[in-house]
Amino acid sequence: MNKHAPKLNKVILYYCFTPISDPDAMLLWQRELCQSLGLTGRILISTHGINGTLGGDMAALKKYVSKTRKYPAFKKIVFKWSEGTGNDFPRLSVKVKSELVAFGDPDVIEVDENGVVGGGTHIRPDQLEELVKERGDDVVFFDGRNAFEAEIGKFKGAIVPDVTTSRDFIEEIESGKYDHIKDKPVVTYCTGGIRCEILSAVMVKNGFKEVYQIDGGIVKYGNAFGDDGLWEGSLYIFDSRMKMEFSDHAKVIGKCEKCEASTNQFRNCNTASCHQLILLCDPCADLDSNLSCTHDPSKARSAELIG
Numbered sequence: 001m002n003k004h005a006p007k008l009n010k011v012i013l014y015y016c017f018t019p020i021s022d023p024d025a026m027l028l029w030q031r032e033l034c035q036s037l038g039l040t041g042r043i044l045i046s047t048h049g050i051n052g053t054l055g056g057d058m059a060a061l062k063k064y065v066s067k068t069r070k071y072p073a074f075k076k077i078v079f080k081w082s083e084g085t086g087n088d089f090p091r092l093s094v095k096v097k098s099e100l101v102a103f104g105d106p107d108v109i110e111v112d113e114n115g116v117v118g119g120g121t122h123i124r125p126d127q128l129e130e131l132v133k134e135r136g137d138d139v140v141f142f143d144g145r146n147a148f149e150a151e152i153g154k155f156k157g158a159i160v161p162d163v164t165t166s167r168d169f170i171e172e173i174e175s176g177k178y179d180h181i182k183d184k185p186v187v188t189y190c191t192g193g194i195r196c197e198i199l200s201a202v203m204v205k206n207g208f209k210e211v212y213q214i215d216g217g218i219v220k221y222g223n224a225f226g227d228d229g230l231w232e233g234s235l236y237i238f239d240s241r242m243k244m245e246f247s248d249h250a251k252v253i254g255k256c257e258k259c260e261a262s263t264n265q266f267r268n269c270n271t272a273s274c275h276q277l278i279l280l281c282d283p284c285a286d287l288d289s290n291l292s293c294t295h296d297p298s299k300a301r302s303a304e305l306i307g
Contacts, residue, residue, distance in 0.1 A: 008058040009084035011041075011239065012065070013219060015051040015100065015194040017115040018073040023047060023096045030068075031094040037064055040089040041239075044097050048111045050074070051100040051194055053238060055088035073113070080192055080219045088239040101195050104167040109201050120188060120200025120211035125224040128187065128214060132230065140181045144169075144190035144199040145236075151279055152243060152254040152264040153218075153233030155189060169199055173206050185210045191235065193217035222246035234264040242266050242277075256281040258290055267291055 020026055023045045030043055034054065039061065041054035054061065069075050098106045110117040123131065132139050141158035143150050150160040159181075161172050172178075186208055188196040196213035203211045214221055218235055225231065226247040233253040234243040243264055252262045256279060263281040270291040284290050 007086065009056065009086040009088075010058045010061055011053065011055045011082050011084040011088055012061055013053050013080045013082070013192045014077050015049065015192065015197075016074055016077045017049040017100070017109075017111045017197060018113055019111055020045065020047055020049060020073070026050070027094050027096050031092070033064060033067055034092050034094065037061075039064060040092045042089065043094045044100055045095070046097050046100050046106075048100055048106070048109070053089075055084045055086070055239065057086075078216060080216060080223075082219070082237075082244060085241065088241060090240075101198055102166055103170060103198055103202075105170060108170060109198055116197045116201050118201050118204055119197055120186075120204065120213040122215040123187070123212045124215050125221040125229075128212075128221065129225070129229065131185065131187070131212070135185055138184055140184050140186045141230075142178075142181075142186050142188045142199075142203075144188045144195045148277065148279075149191075149236040152252075152266070153231070153235050153250075154253075155187075155230050156232055158189075166195060166198075170202055173199075173202050179207075182208050183210075185212065187212045187214065189214045189218055189221075191217050191237065192219050227251065236266070254279055256284050258284040269293060 026045045030045065037056065037060040039054045039056040041052065043050065043052040054064065065079050069077060141155040143154055143158050143160045146165060147160055147162055150158070154160060161169070163169055163172055186203065188200045188203070188211065190196045193213065193216050196217065200211045200213045218231065222231055222235060223246065227250050232251045234245050234250055236242065237244055243266070252264050254262065254264045256263045258280060261281040263279060265280065266277040267280050267285050269276045269278060270288070271293045274293050278291065280290055
């Protein structure tokens with residue numbers, strides 16, 4: 001083996017809903033494991049399970065996957081791989097939280113050794129294609145992400161709830177504004193699948209009769225069908241890349257906040273205390289005045305989630 005061969009950098013995205021009796025002990029193990037392998041990224045741990053996005057050398061990530069799967073409750077974790085740069089995350093962050101996804105109520109779901117109890121039916125990308133062929137326009141796509149993510153990519157014809165964070169979803173579903181689709185086949189989707197585990201369970205609890213969630217989320221669907229299926233645009237992601245495409249012919253559906261030119265590129269606000277993102281085309285981004293808090297505060301966007 002050539003010691004001087006360049007490293008092949010990758011990013012992995014994963015989650016697992018399973019009861020964890022001692023999240024603090026899990027934190028210590030996961031942090032030590034990642035540090036020993038030189039990995040960076042974010043891991044959240046709760047009594048409901050684990051949720052992570054990590055970047056680094058592919059060989060190190062493979063060791064991480066192997067060692068993590070040796071923990072009996074994690075042996076069936078599906079790790080979703082994508083290209084990395086080696087600088088996708090500035091540091092390693094491993095934290096214990098009350099929720100893997102901040103819906104604002106840890107008790108909104110129940111978790112057992114098989115995952116979330118009473119959630120939507122998992123559906124593979126190929127099964128989704130068949131469902132749409134069979135049921136046609138009756139199938140409703142329901143975006144389980146923050147609304148800004150859908151500005152650059154979504155499933156064709158999807159309902160995009162007007163939510164700023166995941167904490168808004170419970171009130172949004174309980175509001176009654178989606179009661180007209182309760183008897184239709186509803187397909188929830190998000191980046192890697194974790195948000196839909198919770199969202200679909202909330203929908204089922206609120207009387208939606210036929211709820212599905214895409215197994216592996218947009219990432220798995222995009223890897224299977226690219227831009228030749230039901231998805232269009234770019235996928236917003238929670239690392240320094242900010243977006244990814246599934247092919248060389250991805251459609252650009254985003255609009256610049258300043259001039260409405262086509263763009264799929266979010267920029268970070270230059271104001272030090274601000275964590276908002278601004279959707280700008282290249283010419284508008286070249287003007288420093290556009291990269292500040294002068295943009296509409298009602299369009300606040302922050303990367304609060306990792307899956």
